[in-house]
Amino acid sequence: MADTEDRKGGDRKTTEVVYDGAAAAPMANDLAAASGTGMPAPGESMTKSPSNAPSPEGDGLGCHGGQAEMRAAAEKAGQSEILERYAADYPKGPHDQPQSMCPAFGSLRVGLRMRRTATVLSGSACCVYGLSFVSHFYGARRTVGYVPFDSETLVTGKLFEDIREAVHKLADPDKYDAVIVTNLCVPTASGVPLRLLPKEINGVRIIGIDVPGFGVPTHAEAKDVLSGAMLRYARTEAELGPVQAPRGGPSDKPTITLLGEMFPADPVGLGMMLEPLGLAAGPVVPTREWRELYAALDCAAVAALHPFYTASMREFQEAGRPIVGSAPVGHDGTAAWLDAIGEACGISRDCVDQTKNRFLPMIKGALENAPIKGRVTLSGYEGSELLVARLLLESGADVPYVGAACPKTPYSSADREWLEARGVHVEYRASLEKDIAAVEEFRPDLAIGTTPVVQKAKEMAIPGLYFTNLISARPLFGVAGAGSLAQVVNAAIGNKVRFDEMREFFEGVGHGDTAGVWEDIPADHSDFRRKELAKAEKARKAADPKRVAESVV
Known part of the structure; x- marks a missing residue:
């Protein structure tokens, strides 16, 4: 079963239970040091990562190496064109x-949502694990392919060969x-050239696409990176x-x-509104199947419901298709x-x-029958926040602030102008700090x-709703969307009393000096903290040569 090993910790002798001899196995660097050559000692097995091979992490190219370092490395590796395009598309x-x-x-x-489509990731193992976990958490039922790499395969170009295989x-x-x-x-920063993969096999x-965190700001815009690449491929096929x-x-x-x-x-509700115009709702991009891309391109116009799909x-x-911004949301939005x-x-x-006269009264009636009373701040990263x-x-709510992680584009200008005319502050590329403020x-x-x-x-004892799961997962457009938010929003606002009761019950627990579980009421040491902060500030100023020189003058 298990061997035992005696270890001493201070004056106390303990016995550690060990199940194998793995802890005694020599590491690659130990072997290299023993031989003095930077390579495994004679008779030992060759490892795939010799100690003298350049390390992505050591060169600042690890997945946590920092955006500036990763971007600089990518530019040196010939990725400037991709990064410049992303900077223009997703400012x-x-x-x-x-x-x-x-x-x-x-x-x-x-x-993962597309039929007859395989997905393969090339990146650090920790990143691939996290992405696989999150994708399956959100209901993916497909295998996520992974081409692993190490320092040697990355710097020698073997990783590209592995991807091609x-x-x-x-x-x-x-x-x-x-x-x-x-x-x-990491592969993007190292210049792994997916553009050299065959365009078609059998x-x-x-x-092949690059989606680096230092080049594409949000996951919403990464959807556009892939959608745009597939549309470009499909458009070329259709032209041939x-x-x-x-x-x-x-x-x-x-x-x-x-689009979006x-x-x-x-889409069903939109189709009903388009039918009196002699039109029909086409495919939704991102599509669920490759063949839908051709139908998406073969349209009379594109409704940019999400305006950041640049x-x-x-x-x-x-392909010569006109783009229409905004969306049929609410009475005014639908009319426009x-x-x-x-x-x-x-x-x-x-x-x-005639179409407006048919649908606008129904939308107005739905809004009047499902009023929302209360002040609401809104933020998210899906791209539909302004809608x-x-x-x-x-619906009657007071909305003083809207924060969107996505960028300002010409196709959201109508929504922004409508909101700002009603006193709403619209913040594009909103940070977490802005939203909390x-x-x-x-x-x-x-x-x-x-x-x-x-x-x-x-x-703060303020009711809150998660945008992605509870708001964007509801119809927004036309008659169906007009009254869709009232129930969940009003129910959440109605929970304010419960939050006040909980805050009163837990008052003084879990914050600052009173955090934790105490037998007695903890003493207030804020004066001591202020004194110590003042001492630290005084010491900092004394150590600043510039301030010392100014005081002498």
């Missing part, structure tokens, strides 16, 4: 990057239409000749492609959107007006936001 600022999950989760999720093995036309390979931070398309028809056959009416992920019922919109524009769709598709004014804010305002300043009846924002609000 950052006013700070470097919003705080959100790894952006590669967005593109990974798009690939992996896609050749995966490229089975009976199983897959496409194989998507994604470089994470009829299976090979799509006939392509596969949609699963349900081509539409007998001109279609409107819907949405609640499953929303790469995807570029492909539609290359129907006007814009009619203009883009050449629909007569009378037909558009949700419009719906809340038309808004909660502290406006003291809303409800805070809708990301997990840390909701956590902070609840600490």
Whole structure:
């Protein structure tokens, strides 16, 4: 079973139970040091990572090496063109990057939702593990492929050969239409050239993309990175000749492609509003199958419901398709959107007006029947925050602040102008600090936001709702969306009394000097802390040569 080993700890002798001799196994660096050559000693097995091989971590290229170091390395490795394109498509600022999950989760999720599509990641093992875990937590039922690497395979180019071998093995036309390979931070920074992969193997398309955390700001925009790459490939195929028809056959009416992920019922509602115009709802991009990409490109116009899909919109524009911003959300948003769709598709004014007269009264009635009373701050990283804010305002809520992790684009300008005209502060690329500051300043009846924002609000005895799971997972558009938020929002606001009771019950517990469990009431040592801080500040000033020189002068 187990051997025992005696160890001494101070004056006490203990016996450690050990199950094998693994702890005594020599490490590669121990062997190299013993031989004095930097290589394993004679007779010992050769390792894949000799001690003199360059280490990504040692060179600052590890997955936690820092954005500046990773970006500099990527530029030296010939990735400047990709980084410049990402900087133009997904501009950052006013700070470097919003705080959100790894952006590669967005593109990974798009690939995992597609039929007959294999996904392969190339990156640090810890990153791949985390992305795989999160994707399956959110319901993925597909295998996530992984091509591992070490220092040697990374710096010698063997990693690229391993990736190429992996896609050749995966490229089975009976199983897959496409194989998507994604470089994470370290392979991107090291210049692993996915662009050199074959474009097609045995009829299976090979799509290689780079989604580094230091180049793509949010996971929402990473969805656009992959969607744009697939649309570009599909557009090239369509230009060369006939392509596969949609699963349900081509539409007998001109279609409107819907750009951006949405609640499953929303395309149905949009189709109902488009039908009187002689139009039909087309595919939703990101698509669920490769053949839908052709139908998405073969549209009368594109509805940019999520306005940050810059790469995807570029492909539609290359195909000659007009882009319509905003969305049919609430009364005013629906009226403006129907006007814009009619203009883009050449629909007569009378037909558009008749459609508006049919749907706008129903939307207005739904809003009046489901009012929201209370102040709400709103933030998120899905890209639909401005649309949700419009719906809340038309439902009667007071919305002083909207924060979006996504960037400002021309296709969100109508929503921004509408909100700002009603006194709403719109913050693009909002940081966590900005979102929390808004909660502290406006003291809303409800805070809708990301997990840390909701956590902070609840600490302040303010009800909170997680945007992604509880708000964006509801219909937003047309008649169905008009009254969809009232129930969950009003119920959350109604919980304020419970929060007040809990705060009163736990008052003085879990904060500052009173944190923890005490037998007696803890003494207040704030005066001592202030004195110590003053001493530290005085010492800091005394150690500052510049301040010393100024005091002498």
